[in-house]
Amino acid sequence: MTGQSLILARFPAITREALARYADASGDSNAVHIDVDAARAAGFEDVFAQGMLVMALMGRSVTDVVPLHRVRSLSTRFVGITNLGDELTCRGDITESFEEDGERRGIIDLEIRNQHDQLKLAGKAIVALESEGAG
Amino acid sequence: MVDPACLGHEFTPVVATVEAERLDAYFAAIGETNPAMIEPDSSGAVAVPPAYLFCLEMLHAQDPFAFVNEIGVSIENILHADQHFAYHHTIHVGDTLTYRSRVVDLIEKRNGALTFLVQAAEIFDQNERLVAETRRTFAVRNQAASQQ
Numbered sequence: 001m002t003g004q005s006l007i008l009a010r011f012p013a014i015t016r017e018a019l020a021r022y023a024d025a026s027g028d029s030n031a032v033h034i035d036v037d038a039a040r041a042a043g044f045e046d047v048f049a050q051g052m053l054v055m056a057l058m059g060r061s062v063t064d065v066v067p068l069h070r071v072r073s074l075s076t077r078f079v080g081i082t083n084l085g086d087e088l089t090c091r092g093d094i095t096e097s098f099e100e101d102g103e104r105r106g107i108i109d110l111e112i113r114n115q116h117d118q119l120k121l122a123g124k125a126i127v128a129l130e131s132e133g134a135g
Numbered sequence: 136m137v138d139p140a141c142l143g144h145e146f147t148p149v150v151a152t153v154e155a156e157r158l159d160a161y162f163a164a165i166g167e168t169n170p171a172m173i174e175p176d177s178s179g180a181v182a183v184p185p186a187y188l189f190c191l192e193m194l195h196a197q198d199p200f201a202f203v204n205e206i207g208v209s210i211e212n213i214l215h216a217d218q219h220f221a222y223h224h225t226i227h228v229g230d231t232l233t234y235r236s237r238v239v240d241l242i243e244k245r246n247g248a249l250t251f252l253v254q255a256a257e258i259f260d261q262n263e264r265l266v267a268e269t270r271r272t273f274a275v276r277n278q279a280a281s282q283q
Contacts, residue, residue: 021163024164025157025160026161026190027196030210032211051214051218052189056185060184062185069182073220074220075218078215
């Protein structure tokens, strides 16, 4: 593959308010993401992003390019903490394709890094590839 | 410390109905504006985006931290290490899901300072179809204790 990534999505800087909104919407009331005292008590300098918020951004990056009904799996390791102010970019490329359950599938290797090129999430999506004729 | 006896523990099943307003709040919280995602699909209902399956369980569980509380681990001592979703059928607003999860592995690391707690779940819909499976690992910081 040359040049352009299949998946390239950039996200605005993570804010305290975004973490609070996500806490409400996700049912994750873990205080380390919304209460600075709780974060410090746990050994962190300030609140940090819920891993699943960042995985949701990875999911968005995939479904921007691949229709949801063709996404067969999404997996990630949480490599580094995402902090306030982190501006995340998700990049992904198809690295292999194979036949499974009667359809052609591709593996999209995915990485989310911040503006300092620090790796936050390393994952992959398995997607059904477009076949000739079928939608 | 993670009690080794929790290997194989089956968590209290969680039943979750996908609700439109809550899903809208989630889309807003993750900044999703793609019309293909936020508008109803060909079934006439809005489909659940990839990572929302994690949230549905927490939103509807009697104790959102049951996945650690039931096995004597404190939420303050864990970090999410990895997460895997496998999707067999698209899930939509109005579906009622049942989560059946269990502890499938415990891996000691760093001479007992960390335990990797691995959980797997099968998710069924209201027609008892297996719609998704998940697997996740939490890194549990064990208290600096005298046990080895």
